[in-house]
Amino acid sequence: MNRILSLVVLLLFCAGAAFAVEAPRMDKDELKAMLGKENLVILDVRQGRDWSTSEFKIKDAIRVENGDLSIAEKHSKDSTFVLYCA
């Protein structure tokens, strides 16, 4: 898990409809501390080979294809959404 987290170089922390707003960033340690918490939704937004050739994928992360973030609507607005893009 440390290996996976060591590759998390950019994490955007968004909630609900605030995706378009400049979102705060978090580092791997912050995410690591949050893992396992309720209402944590990790969205892997890497596309194409950025995702497919990477050896490291966060367990239980939801893959977002073609930038379609509608998957977020299936979760409570109180959820914490973490977008993992690199």
Add this chain to the structure above:
Amino acid sequence: MIRSFLLSVSFSLCWTLSPDVLVLLGNGFGRHGKDFALALLAGAVLSAAAARIIHRHPAAPAAEQEREPRPGTGFFTATLNLAGALSPAFLLPTGMLVTAGFTFNETFVYWFPNFAFSYLLLLLVVAVHLAGERAVLAAQQVFFLLTASCLLLLCLAGLLTAPAPPQEEPAAPAGIGPALALTPLAMLFFLGYDQQLPNGEGKQLQSGAAVGVGFLLLALWGLASLQHVPQQRLAESSVPYVAAARAILDQTGRFVMGIAVISGTCGVVSGLFSLASGVVRRLLVGSRQGPDDPRQSLHPKIQAILMALAVALFMALGLAGSDRLEIWIFGALLLWLLSVGASCVTAGQRLHRQQVGYASLGYAIGGLILAAVAYLAFTYPEQEKLFGFCVPVLIASGLLAAILDRVWQKIPSGNKHHKRRHL
């Protein structure tokens, strides 16, 4: 003899030992278990037969006397050759250089940007091509030996170590039928046997044997992977070769596989540049130039620079980050297989005209390859996008072939040799 064989194998297997084939192979063994080895065998046999038709028979299109393009008669052949050589040379390197970049970043040096490493590798390949033909030949052998050695080491370590706990039964039905249905896919793995060596040793190319070497390496790796990684994981993983390497030798396995991926990427990029360069050169220049003509050595260098610029542009535009790239790569592979099938049919026609034996073999192999292309195209899940790529590429290749042919015909015969070099 050994050097000639090594040279042939290193060019013929440049795509076969690439990371993209390792992904398809791992997923194939994961979905179909050991039955996939049967499909691999059938694909290898058909590919070796095609290689024999293309390279070995004196009347085959690869033979020296047939390389000279004949104005007005080789339009379709030229179109297919251009489409089958240029599209893989632009698209496969775009994808695999990015793969190698991620591999370097994730396996060896975390802080080094993956994209920068991709461009460094591309620069390395261009430097090799600018250094001249001998450097290209030597580098190709080094890339092959490094990749094959790493894979062989992992295969032996995987097969000789204690077997993993029993796996779940494969979900796919077992038997000859599924294996036959997978043969067209397996035929894609061995593309490269149609290569003409840059130094014109085409007639001696031992591509049939090279296909055999490729089959052995892929089959051993597939079986070793099955022995150490649960089938379902192999089937679902986007990097099954890393999963298998890690399961076999842990961190050492990752490093060894990392070296194989990076050297395999260099091999496929350099090999495809050579293939495309050879096809274009034969269409533009023919075989009339004397071997001592200094301009003869200029074309591959210019072409390598142009192809590298196109690949660099594709990477900069983020094509590798788009799912379209995978569809386009599959389309490029189909066009490559299509050009090989057409070459076999053409060889059959020539053999028939000359009343030489093996004509029916040329027709049969060519027909089977064309049927395989049709099967792969019409069973592809995203057909619309696939044809949306292949049709424009064929049209563009046809236009390019027609322009070249028209220019060639307008040049006075006494000046053809000289002027054609400036096309």
